[in-house]
Amino acid sequence: MKICFRLFLCHFLIFMSSASMQAQTLQSTLDSMFLSVFSARAPGGVVLVSRAGQPLYYKAFGLANLESGAPMTTDHVFRLGSITKQFTAVSILQLVEKGKLSLSDSLSKFIPDYPNGGRITIEYLLGHTAGVKNYTALPAFTEQLKRQDLSPKQLIALFKDQPLDFEPGSNQLYSNSGYILLGYIIERVSGRTYEQFVQENIFKPLHMDHTSYDDTRQIISNRLAGYRGGNGNYVNAPYLSMTLPYAAGSLLSTAGDLLKWYTALSAGHIISNESLEKAFTSFVLPNGEETGYGYGWEIGNIQGSKSVKHTGVVNGFFTDVVYMPAEKILVAVLSNNEYNSNLDISASKAAAAALGRPYRFDKIALSDKERHSYQSGYLNADEGERFIADQDGELYHYTRGGNKVLLIPYQKDAFNMERTLNTILFSRDSKGNIEGYQIKGVGNTRIWKKSKVPFAVPQKIKLPQKVLEAYIGKYAFGKMVFEVFLQDGQLYGRMGQDQKVLFPFGKNKFYAKDLDAVLIFNSDKKGIVISVTKVQNSEMVGFRM
Incomplete structure (x- = not known):
């Protein structure tokens, strides 16, 4: 009996030691990853990694406010941007489960005078397959408009009369407008504002006490300032009326509240498992192609395991949330820097690390x-x-x-x-x-x-520096100025902040190292360079200034 107990104790201690080492390895891996993403004296972020509702990693990085120097904490409140869409989608599914509407209902049922509304279903709106023009990409969505408060009806008026991008249900194109329409449908069916509906049916029951509809007039504890920029150059994000993102992107939350959200979803506390499975399943087009988008979530995988995710980008903030339903692994990465776009890759890498299958791409040699x-x-x-x-x-x-x-x-x-x-x-x-x-x-x-069609690939040759120097100068492409300069024997082309390495493959012909474009310098009868032709899909000529 004593021997059995000792064996059990030995195995138990080995197991606990192994688990402790794995946890330490994950901590070290994630520390290394996110310390390289967030600088100590720059806009920061919060990272939460959990499994089955239990945090494995929960840390804050960088600054909450650049002017005061206040550090980021895990209690800070972020704009979620398009992560809002999953809350809108679940609100629709709640109404479906209550028998208030059907996914096959047409838009005309709720907005009778909407053009082509009879061909657009709620399901098409959820999956971005309705063909409704994206209002944030319209010329009417100006900087001046972004400062105005608009009602849902006024928002819909911005895109209502725009032509469809394609026949509803036949294709997929991401459109914020679809979720504006879904928010309005929620209001029409429930008799509550969108803000009231999500508060009463999601946030309050789940005790998501730090999640709300953003309103710049309200005092919200721990709400962050948002920034744009990088490499030490930051500016305050421009003002945006949060009535404009509406049901497509106007919610605020914390990483801790997002953990409550996903824990409740996986337990079937908000919608049924059957409804959640629909939301987590890619829409399939008539040609059999999967769109990679369900209802409010992008559908993908992390190292072969199914994942659902979404990014959010809104003035001053970049957010990314990845969830793996089978493993119940959640990664939430929230930043108060709108230009921190590498968070998308970092979140997926963190999920793979938590899964125990980190991404590794060690280069091998090829002949x-x-x-x-x-x-x-x-x-x-x-x-x-x-x-x-x-x-x-x-x-x-x-x-x-x-x-x-x-x-x-x-x-x-x-x-x-x-x-x-x-x-x-x-x-x-x-x-x-x-x-x-x-x-x-x-x-x-x-x-x-x-393809069996051959194509030519230019290869680099060497040219004397004197030849290269002949091309130095500024060239006018309309109002745009393209500058060619020589640095350490290498020719470069620059337009604004965009700079490209130029390699010669002929005496007057160059290709860009990281862009499929060719430059051909043109000379007059005296051999003096007078212009440059840029070949990139089409041809454009820039004249030497």
Whole structure:
């Protein structure tokens, strides 16, 4: 009996020691990750990682207020931006469960005079498949308008008479307007304002005491100042009337309250498990393609495990929340810097670390022959053509005229797309020839087939410095000024803050290192450079100033 007890105690201590080491490793990994994201004297953020409702990591970084120097705390309140959409979607599903409406109801049922409203369903609005024009992208959405308070009806009037982007249900395009309409439907059906409905049906029952509809006139404890900028240069975010994001992006919350939200969702306390499963399932288009969006959530995966997520970007704030339903792992990363867009990748990396399957892409060597075998054009019926080019001893992936993304080989036929969590996995036929590739990442998997149409890839040559110096100067493309300059023997092109490395592939021809664009310098009969032609999808000529 004593021997059995000793064996049990021994195994128990080993288990506890292993669990403690894993927790310490996770803490160390996440500390390293987020200390590199948030600077001590810059706008900061809060990071929460939990499993089954229990925090594994909960820390604040950086500053809450740059002017006072007040540090960030885990109690601070952030604008959520588009994370609001999941609360709107769940509110709709609550009304469905109460029999107040149906996902197949048409928009005309609630707004009888809405153009094409009979062809637009609530489900289409939830999944961004309604084709309703995005009001925040319209010319009428001016800086002056952003300072005005508008009612839901006035908001709808901004886009109501705009033509549809496509036949409802046939395609998918992210549109804030759809969630404005859903907020208005909630008000029409419930008889309560959107603010009142979410407060009474979600925040109050879940004791989400620090979550509310944003109102700049109210005194809200621990509400943060929001900023824009980077590299030590920050400005206060411009004013935005929070009546404008409305049901698409006007909520405030804390990381702690978001933990309450996801814990309640997973337990079936807000909507049924059946309704939640619908929200967590990608909409499927008539052609069988998954859109990668459910009801208020993007649908994807973290290292092969299903995830639902959303980012939020609103004046002064960038937020990202990832949830893995099967493992009940939650990652919430909230920042009071609108330009902190790398949080999206950081949140997914944190989720993978909590899962115990961190992302690793250790570069392996390829021979020139191996590397060149991947060079080709590739086709996808829905997303068009992509190119993979062997250039300067590296592989790059790009669209025609688009930015080049460096491909980092980490396994045979497997490449990481630099600064992303996406991987390109090549497939081969029975003879070992490359026939296509698929892109796998945190979203839907997409497949491209190898094209038989050859394409030329310019290769770098050396030119004497005297030749390079002949191209130095400023060139006018209409009102835009493009400057060519030489630094440490390397030619650069710059327009505004955007600067590109230029490599020669002919005496007067250059290509951009990280952009699918070519520059051809033109000379007069005396050999004096007078203009430059930019070839990037189309041609433009800039004249030397």
